[in-house]
Structures are given as C-alpha cells and as structure tokens.
Amino acid sequence: MHDPRTLHLEAMYRILRYLKSALGKGILFSRYGHLKLEAYTDAKWVGSKVDRRSTSGYCTFMGGNLVTWRSKKQTAVSISSVEVKYRAMAHGVCELIWLKRLLNDLEITHESSMRLFCDNKAAINIAHNPVQHERTKHIKIDRFFIREKLDQNIICTLFVKSKDQLADVLTKALGFTVFHPLVCKLGMRDIHTPT
Template identity: 40%
Template sequence: MGTDSVFVLLYVDDIVITSSNDELISFFKDMLHQQFHIKDLGPKKYFLGIEVARSSLGLSLCQRKYVLEILEDSGLSGARPSNMPMEQNLKLTDTGGSLLSDPSSHRRLVGQLIYLTVTRPDIAYTVNILSQFMHQPRQPHLDVAHRLLRYLKATVGLGLYYSTTSSLELRAYCDSDWARCLMTRLSTIGYCIFIGNCSISWKTKKQHTISRSSAKAEYRAMAVTTCEITWLSYLFQDIGLSIPKPVLLFCNNQAVLHIATNPIFYGCTKHIKIDCHLVREKIHKGLIHPSKILTVSQVADLFTKSLGHDQYHFLISKLDVRNLNAPT
C-alpha cells in the first residue's frame, strides 16, 4: 500500500479503524474477519457514548444522549436551566454543610460527570472541584453538582468541532491560581492545547506541593504543559504528521516568562529548579516558545477558577466548543 498507514483505536471489544486509503481499511477488516467474529457497523456515528457527526467541513463530537441520561438518572430533567456551571469565586470546603444521607448517588453522579469532560472542557474545572470531596460529600457539594446539571440542560448539545481546514500548528495556554484551596493551600494548574483552532488536550489538576508565590505556581503549570506538548509532538511524529515548531506557549505572568528565558538561577527559584531545567531544555531545543498574553485572553483561566458570566462565555468561544443542535 505504499506509504499509507492504518490506525486502530481499540477499547475492549469496540474498534475504530481509520486510514487515508479506503482499500487499506477494507484489507485490514478482511484480516480481522478471518481471525475473529466481528460486526462492521459502517461509518462511525456513536462510540463509547460519544456521538460523531461528519461532513465535508469537519468533524463534530458531543455526548448529547449521555447528558440526557445523566439528567434523567438524577431526576433533574425538568429543572430550570442555568447559564453558568458554577457560582463565581465559590470556594468549597470539606467541613461546611451537613453530610449527605446517601453519598453513593452523589459519587455516581460525579463519576458520570468525569466521563463527560471527554468532550466538554467547559465543565472540567467544576467537575475537578466536585471530585475532591468524594470521601465525605456534603450539601454544598450536592448544590454545586445540581447547578452544573442545570447548566448541562441549557447546553445539552455542546461539543467539540474539528474543521477540515484547520492548520496543523500547535499552540498552548497554561495558568495556575495561587493557594486557592482553603483546606491545603495547594494551587490548581490548568492548560489547554490547540491544533489550529481546535482544542485537543486540556487539564485541571491540583498541584502536589505548596507554592510560596504565584510565580512558582504558574511555573509549575508551564512545566506540566511542556510535558504534554512533548508527548503530543512524539505522538504526531509517530502518525506521520509534521508539526511546525516552536510551539507557542502562552502565559500571563511576566515573572514566569523571565524565569523561563533567564539562564541564571536565583534563590527564589531553587524550589522549582527541576521544572526550570525542563522548560529551558525544551526552549533550547526549539520545541516551545513562551509568550506573553493578556489575562483577559488567557483560555487556561477556565481550568483554574470559576469566572464571571461574560468572561466565562468569552473564553468558551475560544475553545471552539459549539452547540451542535443549535438552529443554523
């Protein structure tokens, strides 16, 4: 078949096969038929709860049916919709409010929401917060979960869109809050990586160690994002895609940018010296190029804090997350 390749995505007994050569796909399926009893479902429309819509303009991924099942399972199908997943600047603790009489249903709900973040980066931060109180969920945690469900009802058709005309240029955004957790004073990192205008990787996660300054917290976020960019570059190389380098890595903290490009270690950076070496190595090799961005345009803010209505929806539009069921 020349230089053509076939790619197989396998999860238990569900398989997705793709290639730039239709003959190669047919050949591979015939090989499988000879060894196993398989059922060919044709072009992909539904896979592991993810609905797939394809056209000449692009590919859309959403979990509309899954969202409706969550709403029905929780008894909130008739609830009043909300335009925000979480109240701005809300801070939850593990001691405030009464304990839930039946924590198992809440844990089940949060588990369902975690899987929903596969195609819904807009709820990643809220779900991350809820998942931190699974051991002893309380009424305020359930209230946040119910508000998130009301937001999902208002945005049931929201999903990812990948345009066929998108470029192959990677760009990344990284951010961190500072000691926002009231119980541990740990910071939360967040990043989002795009290929062209399409978001392909995102994360919100609490840091493992306490940062004594906002610069250190954000530098750790830059280091984590750099590791993800490195992995993606290897992945694209393996599948035969050439990604333009360096990858622009946007950060809104001027001190972090100074540390990343300054070859001299100061005393204030000794606690993040390994991260400094990692980031500077990738800069030296030409993989990344840290760049300044205004806070108002920092997409990674979505993954580190609960924002106000206007800023939240402005940044959501930058993710190219679309309502696939909206009238055209």
C-alpha cells in the same frame, strides 16, 4: 466525599444545571490549513481553602483545534503565584512534547517551535533567564526542563492577557460573561443554535 456539606451539594446542582443547559454543545473541529501546536497554561494560586494547594490547568491546540485539556490540583503547597504558574507551564510543555511525538508516530513532521501561552510575565522571565536564582531553587527541575526546550527551539513562550487566557475555564470559577466567550474560543458550539 468523606465529609460532604451543603456547599458541595450546591456545587453539584450548579454543575448539573449547566450540563442540562448544554446538551447540544460539543467541540467543533475546523480546518485552518496548519498543524501548529499551541498550549495555554494557567493556575489558581491557593485554590483550595482546605489544604491551600493550587490548581493548574492547560489546554492544547493542534491546527487551531482543541485536542487535550487538563485541570489538576498540584501535589505541593506553593509559596508564590509565580511558582504555581511555572509548574503549570512545565505541564503544558510536557503535553506539547507528547503531541509532537504523537504526530511523529503518525509520520507527520512538525518543524516549527510550539507556542506556550502564559499570563504571568514573571514566570516567562524566569524561563528565559539563564542565571540561577535563589528564589527559584524549589522549582529547579521545572526551570531547567523549560529552559532546555527554549534553547533547543522546541517551544517559545508568549504572554497572553488574563482576559484572553483560555485555560482560565479549567482553574477557576468564572461568571457567565467571562466563561461563555472563552468556551466559544475553545471551539465549543451548540448544534441546536441556528446558523
């Protein structure tokens, strides 16, 4: 906003063109017969060319339906992609815990562990490794937080292939051939499309 350029105007036009073509799109909620809580977390390392900060994002599902999502630039510059992914995992865990508490407030019990999907095996291994590593001291609080939730069986972490990472739409620019299938998996449907 403080230094607008032609690049920013082109990005705005791209967004407006997409919105114009997506007037009938919305999220369809379906009944899948369960209330499982799941989150997909992802991050784009050094996403901003201006300040080299990364963008993290997550999307959460309740009962197979998308209920919350978020994309945000991280507050600190990260020195590795694993660190960025791990911080995104911590945000996803926080959102899952909030949803579980919301269900408890509505007097709906949720006993099974919540599933957290990540496309970075190194970040998942750090979460499961109880040994403190010198390389992870800058993400120590996130590491202990996630480890505690794993030990309490509140969450379980699962690997998802990058091509199936639903949070990709929140963290990076994708081509139509990748973007459209992911948006469909998120539950977005066009009401003007014949059935």
